[in-house]
Amino acid sequence: MPKNRVARLKSRPVGLVTRDNFDIESDELPGLEEGQILVKIQFVSLDPAMRGWLAEGKSYVEPVAVGDVMRSYSAGIVEESRHPDFAPGDAVAGMFGVQEYAIIDSRAALRVDTSLAPLERWIGGLGMPGVTAYFGLLDIGNPKEGETLVVSAASGAVGSIVGQIGKLKGLRVVGIAGGPEKCKYIVDELGFDAAVDYKAGNLRAALKEHCPDGVDIYFENVGGEITDTVMNLMNIGGRVPVCGMISVYNATEIPPGLKSIRSVLVNRLRVQGFIVFDFAKRYPEAVKALGEWHASGLLKMREDVRDGGVDAFPDVLNMLYSGENNGKLVLRV
Numbered sequence: 370m371p372k373n374r375v376a377r378l379k380s381r382p383v384g385l386v387t388r389d390n391f392d393i394e395s396d397e398l399p400g401l402e403e404g405q406i407l408v409k410i411q412f413v414s415l416d417p418a419m420r421g422w423l424a425e426g427k428s429y430v431e432p433v434a435v436g437d438v439m440r441s442y443s444a445g446i447v448e449e450s451r452h453p454d455f456a457p458g459d460a461v462a463g464m465f466g467v468q469e470y471a472i473i474d475s476r477a478a479l480r481v482d483t484s485l486a487p488l489e490r491w492i493g494g495l496g497m498p499g500v501t502a503y504f505g506l507l508d509i510g511n512p513k514e515g516e517t518l519v520v521s522a523a524s525g526a527v528g529s530i531v532g533q534i535g536k537l538k539g540l541r542v543v544g545i546a547g548g549p550e551k552c553k554y555i556v557d558e559l560g561f562d563a564a565v566d567y568k569a570g571n572l573r574a575a576l577k578e579h580c581p582d583g584v585d586i587y588f589e590n591v592g593g594e595i596t597d598t599v600m601n602l603m604n605i606g607g608r609v610p611v612c613g614m615i616s617v618y619n620a621t622e623i624p625p626g627l628k629s630i631r632s633v634l635v636n637r638l639r640v641q642g643f644i645v646f647d648f649a650k651r652y653p654e655a656v657k658a659l660g661e662w663h664a665s666g667l668l669k670m671r672e673d674v675r676d677g678g679v680d681a682f683p684d685v686l687n688m689l690y691s692g693e694n695n696g697k698l699v700l701r702v
């Protein structure tokens with residue numbers, strides 16, 4: 370059996386994660402039991418929620434326990450199998466953790482087709498972030514042709530798919546992103562109607578200019594001041610799918626509350642949080658639709674693949690919170 374490089378939680382972070390929060394070691398791998406498969410992980414998904422999984426307290430999943438392998442979505446190739454449904458060479462994705470090899474019950478592995486898309490895309494646009502975008506916009510956002518959609522973190526894994534599905538559904542789509550390059554990308558490459566650079570300092574005026582009929586759906590990925598600014602531009606009957614709040618995930622004090630709550634009343638907004646797991650039974654529907662749009666060139670996806678292996682995990686994760694990633698952030702292991 371090969372050695373396995375693995376990241377285990379050593380201590381709970383305060384603020385951004387550091388290398389010291391993890392024990393990163395090489396372990397011996399045990400032999401397989403009946404029904405298990407050995408996966409050589411190739412790509413580990415970096416997701417903003419990982420910071421939440423490290424914190425104690427009530428959340429939508431149990432926190433990663435100190436001493437446990439860091440939880441992550443990953444994709445890899447089966448190297449050994451003791452289950453008749455899997456054979457060496459099969460490509461699979463699942464919650465395999467931040468490590469080079471995973472020995473898992475075969476029921477925890479999802480077979481993926483690398484003839485349709487590269488392996489890393491199955492943990493990106495065709496995986497959890499794509500499915501999040503699909504249900505968040507279509508089920509929670511309830512879009513109607515001709516409406517205006519604003520999405521934040523618009524060039525990222527979820528936001529880029531939200532905006533493109535919005536275009537497919539006949540919406541006017543305005544993305545909020547950090548910096549001119551990301552803004553150019555979502556308009557020129559992804560076909561958004563307009564982009565607003567929130568770092569340029571004139572968010573409200575720019576949104577008003579690009580949303581002349583107001584905002585019907587705000588797909589919330591970031592929280593903080595951006596939320597207040599967009600919420601105050603919403604139309605009566607608007608919807609706000611609350612997908613994420615990345616601006617507060619590393620906060621060491623409780624951040625100030627929403628200043629725009631009056632808009633919820635005055636405009637009769639429907640503000641609804643959701644977690645992608647809520648739609649677990651319907652994942653195949655989303656993957657089918659995303660796959661078809663992708664195959665016909667209607668849905669573009671890009672991954673930002675970083676090298677450095679398991680040892681680089683804490684530093685690469687932090688790129689999400691500084692906005693250094695350009696597309697779905699993935700670590701090659």
Ligand SMILES: NC(=O)c1ccc[n+]([C@@H]2O[C@H](COP(=O)([O-])OP(=O)(O)OC[C@H]3O[C@@H](n4cnc5c(N)ncnc54)[C@H](OP(=O)(O)O)[C@@H]3O)[C@@H](O)[C@H]2O)c1
Nearest residue numbers: 417522525526527546547590612613614615616644645692
């Ligand atoms: N509800 C669910 O089930 C679910 C599932 C998946 C993801 N999510 C949420 O969806 C959101 C996006 O996740 P993702 O995987 O697609 O990440 P991503 O957008 O690919 O990467 C994160 C991006 O967030 C932006 N950002 C970071 N700090 C920010 C801040 N303080 N203010 C404004 N923007 C900031 C950065 O883009 P800029 O350079 O543009 O600032 C960064 O590139 C996250 O909030 C995540 O937690 C929720």
